[in-house]
Amino acid sequence: MRTSHRTAIIGIALVLAAAACGGGESKPADASAGGAAQSAVAATGTVIEISATTDDKGSYYEPKEITAKPGDVLRVKLITGVHNVNFLPDSNPGKAGLPAATAFLQLPGQTIDIPLTFGEGDFFFQCDPHAALGMKGRVVVKK
Numbered sequence: 001m002r003t004s005h006r007t008a009i010i011g012i013a014l015v016l017a018a019a020a021c022g023g024g025e026s027k028p029a030d031a032s033a034g035g036a037a038q039s040a041v042a043a044t045g046t047v048i049e050i051s052a053t054t055d056d057k058g059s060y061y062e063p064k065e066i067t068a069k070p071g072d073v074l075r076v077k078l079i080t081g082v083h084n085v086n087f088l089p090d091s092n093p094g095k096a097g098l099p100a101a102t103a104f105l106q107l108p109g110q111t112i113d114i115p116l117t118f119g120e121g122d123f124f125f126q127c128d129p130h131a132a133l134g135m136k137g138r139v140v141v142k143k
Contacts, residue, residue, distance in 0.1 A: 044071035047113075050137070052105060052127065054081030059130035064137040074114040074139065078105035083127045083135070085114060091124040101128065116141050 046069070051062045059081060066074070076085050086101035097118035105112060120141045127135040 045069050045116075046072045047075050048072055050074055050076045051079045052076055052081065052083040052085075052135075053079040054083075054130070055079075059083070059127065059133050059135040061127070061135065061137040066137065066139040068116055068139055068141050069143060070116055070120060070141055072116045072141075074116065075111050076102070076105065076114070077111045078108055080108060081130075082106050083130065085112065085125050086128050087118075087123055087125045091126070095119070095121065095123065098123070 048066055048068055050066070053060055053062065061076075068074070074085075076083075082104050084102045084104045087095075087098040089095070089098060092098055095118065099114055099118065102112045102114070116139070118141075120143065123139050123141065125137050125139070
């Protein structure tokens, strides 16, 4: 099998595996019927929208550098691809109260909200299946 065919097959398998993590026909646990995430913590500040995209430029968040205040909400909106958001403890040493990894966004326009309730500082996040491809971001939370 030629290398390009093998690479294409591996890529398709990875996409299918990532999509399968979303739970088949059921919606991700954090998504409502309208596509917006349900949040246990009410937004007390600004909603900051972040696009999650895969296109000919790669897989990325836009913007990937965010400045916010405690109580603001990151709203991640899927443009294309299959993406999640994860504030890994390894990337945020010494930080407590980090949110759990989100469910995978699978349908264009679907959103998930992440309330910034975990204190001030620099926090790094990533899309788990695309982190090695550079799909990472940073939010600086300060008053």
